Amino acid sequence: MNRNEGASNGQVKATRLSLAILDEIRRRDGAGVTELATHFDCSKSTIHSHLRTLSNEGYLVNGGGHYSIGLKPLQLGGHARVKHQLYQVAKDEVDELAEETGESSKIIVEEDGRGVYLYQARAKQAVTTDSHVGTHVYLHSTAVGKCILAHLDESRRNEILDEHGLPQVTANTVTDRATLDSRLDRIRDRGVAFDDGERIEGLRCVAAPITAGDEVLGAISVSGPKKRIDDETFRTTLPELVRDTARIIEINVTYS
Known part of the structure; x- marks a missing residue:
C-alpha cells in the first residue's frame, strides 16, 4: 500500500494528500505533475492519480498537463x-x-x-x-x-x-x-x-x-x-x- 493511501488516527492519508495538492496548486496558481511530485516527495504516478480524480470531479482543470483550480470549490x-x-x-x-x-x-x-x-x-x-x-x-x-x-x-x-x-x-x-x-x-x-x-x-x-x-x-x-x-x-x-x-x-x- 502506498504510504499516502492508508489511514492514521482516523484520517485518510489519500484524502489529506488530495486536499494538500489542491492547496499547493492554488498557492502556485497552477502546477504540473513533475513539480507536485517533487514538492510532495511522491511518485509521478501517485500524483497523477490524485490529479485525474480531482479533475474528473471538477475540482481541477487540466490544461495540457498544467492543472489549475476548477469551479467546484466555488460552489x-x-x-x-x-x-x-x-x-x-x-x-x-x-x-x-x-x-x-x-x-x-x-x-x-x-x-x-x-x-x-x-x-x-x-x-x-x-x-x-x-x-x-x-x-x-x-x-x-x-x-x-x-x-x-x-x-x-x-x-x-x-x-x-x-x-x-x-x-x-x-x-x-x-x-x-x-x-x-x-x-x-x-x-x-x-x-x-x-x-x-x-x-x-x-x-x-x-x-x-x-x-x-x-x-x-x-x-x-x-x-x-x-x-x-x-x-x-x-x-x-x-x-x-x-x-x-x-x-x-x-x-x-x-x-x-
Whole structure:
C-alpha cells in the first residue's frame, strides 16, 4: 500500500494528500505533475492519480498537463458563506462602507486560529491586493485579526498564538508577544484596531470587532493606500465610520 493511501488516527492519508495538492496548486496558481511530485516527495504516478480524480470531479482543470483550480470549490465555498450568519447580516453594510470611503471594506472571521475573509467590497479606486474571499491570514498581522484576538477569551487567544506564533509578514509586523498584548489591551479599550503596513507594505487598515454578548463573531475593516489615507483620516475619520458600521451589524445580528 502506498504510504499516502492508508489511514492514521482516523484520517485518510489519500484524502489529506488530495486536499494538500489542491492547496499547493492554488498557492502556485497552477502546477504540473513533475513539480507536485517533487514538492510532495511522491511518485509521478501517485500524483497523477490524485490529479485525474480531482479533475474528473471538477475540482481541477487540466490544461495540457498544467492543472489549475476548477469551479467546484466555488460552489462549496459559496454554500458555506451564504449559510454564515455574519455574511447574511453584514454584506450590505460592507458594500455601503466601501462606497462611502471609496476604499476596500472586508469582513473577517476566525477559523482554526487563522483569519478568513468572508466578504469584501471594493470601490472603483480601491487598491487590488492578494486578499480575496477565502484568503487565510495570521490574526496578529491585520487590524481585523487583532480585533478578534483582543476579544477572544484568554485561553483561546493563548492557544492560537502558541500554535501559530507571530511570524513576520512585513517589516512592520508585530512579532513580540509583550508588544502585541499591549496593543490588544488598547484595542479592547478603544474598540478599534489599526494596521499600518503590517501585512501589506504601504496599506493602511482600520477595523472594529463585531460582538454578540461576550462572543466575538468577527471584525469589519476599511483599507487603502497610505498616500490616500492621511493621518487624520486614519486615526479619526475611519475609526468612527468603522465603529458605527460594526454597531449596526451587531444590532442586525441581535434581531436576525
